[in-house]
Amino acid sequence: MADDQDIRINMLLFKGLTQLDLTGPFEVLVRMAGARVALVAENMAAVASDRGLSIVPTTTRDQAGRADLLVVPGGPGIDAAILDPDWVSFVRQQARSARWVFGICTGSLLLGAAGLLRGRRATGHWQARDLLSQFGAEVSDERMVVDGNLFTAGGVTAGIDMALRVVAELRGEEAAKRIQLQIEYDPQPPFRSGSPFVASAETIEAQRKAGAERRRIREAAVAKAAATLGFAALAAD
């Protein structure tokens, strides 16, 4: 886009999101020249994330304008969002006019529930991305996937890496590099435990156990959302 042109960014703010799914990409995207970021919620009340940090919306679904870039974070609250007709139809409508769509972590499940992943390559949090296939996605286990105008990132912090790629796509590599330097993003994780490909079997097993209940809830929600989407697709035929 021309450097002097505004880029309208709508980021979804739903109850029970994982706040870093949103706040990481926010910090990168908002620094682009011309970025106009809206945090879109059901109403104007502060939205509680999954672990007690609450963020103030800047607009509501009803008031939100169309976006150039639509951003969907994830978190435990996504399991309710994919069954909420208001969120699902909002995403579907917004995506129609957006030039780019960006899903982070389990946010890609909502993209799926809105019918945006049929035949598209996509990724998501390692404990949930296999479920994207139920929405017709070609699932990748990469940290970042770009398929045309669709950007998807793995769990939580993958959104920061991908946001830099989005900036490079929209404003050029030098703009992304400037932002990377501003936020001093030269990561030095103290351990090698950030993906199921490098973590120990013990750590992975403990995490799977801790996530078993969430996984059960999510499987049921996805099955229901996928069935609804199937009917919607039939209805649209």
Place this chain on the structure above:
Amino acid sequence: MADDQDIRINMLLFKGLTQLDLTGPFEVLVRMAGARVALVAENMAAVASDRGLSIVPTTTRDQAGRADLLVVPGGPGIDAAILDPDWVSFVRQQARSARWVFGICTGSLLLGAAGLLRGRRATGHWQARDLLSQFGAEVSDERMVVDGNLFTAGGVTAGIDMALRVVAELRGEEAAKRIQLQIEYDPQPPFRSGSPFVASAETIEAQRKAGAERRRIREAAVAKAAATLGFAALAAD
């Protein structure tokens, strides 16, 4: 600490903070067993960060209890905070009873203004950390510095790396590795531009230029805060 013991964490929430300085470490620290995180502000109104994302406090300076771990983020608003007697004395008082202190980005300037860095090794955002010497710190240009119970991190995203080290210190390495896997922190930055040691000369120069006005304001604020601290130190003798 014993695994069943609460860890009280007070994170400072002041106007004009850089939200990722707080939200990155928050996402890591809150996942520790027993973590009880408070977001401490001047009053209970939502606090606007430097680029329009507002966060809701959970308590006020007057109501905040003592912390085991005191966390100080940075951002443009730090230049007012280091000259605000209420913030400076809050940090000094809280640090007295805290077992650990953790400064992120330019947050270390406030630790300095509170007199906590005399003779201590510390780091901060690459565009500001040299100023820590005015508060008597031994300045490091590392991304993370641990000096006894004092943790300091470089700019913005360095807080995520350091938060994992803090968890390892407080709850053991396996706890930190579990959290790293939950947030899928296996970074793959698309460019090598995250520090002045790896960014191009062109990128660094552009960033220095863009930050010149902020630097001017900050130098004046730090000189004043350091003088105030000097008088305070004399008064305490």
